[in-house]
Amino acid sequence: MTIKRAPFMTVSATITLCLFLQPVHAAPKRQQPRPEIFTDLLQCRAIADNAQRLACFDRQVGAMEAAAQRDEVVVLDKGELSKTRKTLFGFSFPKLPFLGGADGDDQKDRQEDGFSQITAKIASVxxxxxxxxxxGLDDGAQWITTEAIVAGNPKVGQDIELKRAAMGSFMGKVDGGRAVRMKRVG
Known part of the structure; x- marks a missing residue:
């Protein structure tokens, strides 16, 4: 492909234009590697002899239970994961696969599981x-307003809606009032 540079375009503008015209290939979502203790359990299914397969399952389930008691393995269902993500809302973390962040994570995924906004009760002001x-929210999270609330003071028991905003910031509305910038502090 040949692009003729217009007389008013700089070299950097031409390079930028070329980058936008390149075909974009979406990277396939990578499945995270599973823990060895889990894959060992799954391999028991391949054993043909019933007695050996049962012995393998018993051994691997015992190993998994022992690892869970030592807090080396944690099993969360989708509901528990969602609750965990809600309590961490407002903190900046790297994209961790066990919290739902991975390559290809987009805004739509975050909105579907409630990660782009939360609603909570105010527990302290x-x-x-x-x-x-x-x-302070009912789940223990602590937030501060970084700009003044001009219409009414927040009160314990009121609802607060917190939303993700531009460039990593957050906006909060107390009882449907005017949105103000907020920051998670604890």
Whole structure:
């Protein structure tokens, strides 16, 4: 493909244009490697002899139970994972596969599981002066407003809606009021 540079375009603008015209190939989602203790359990299914297969299952389930008691293996269902993600909402973490982040993670995935916003009850409030507040949620999370709330003070028991905003920031609305910028502090 040949692109003629217009007289008003700089070299860097031409390079940028060429990059946009390149075909885009979506990277396939990689499945995360499973723990060895789990794959060993799955390999028991391949044993043809019933007695040996049962012995293998008993041995591997015992090993998995012992690992769980030592907190080396944790098993979460989708509901528990969703609760965990909700309690971590507002913190900045790398994309961890066990929290739902992986290559190809997009905004639609986050919105479907409630990760782009949460609604909670206010459990505590503390004035920081100048219309700014520290707000404790019912799940223990602590947030501060980084701009003043001008219409009414937040109160214990009110609902607060927190949403992901541009460039890693968050917006919060207390009882449907005006949205203000907020930051998770604990």
């Amino acid at each position: 503390r004035s920081l002066g100048y219309g700014k507040w520290q707000i």
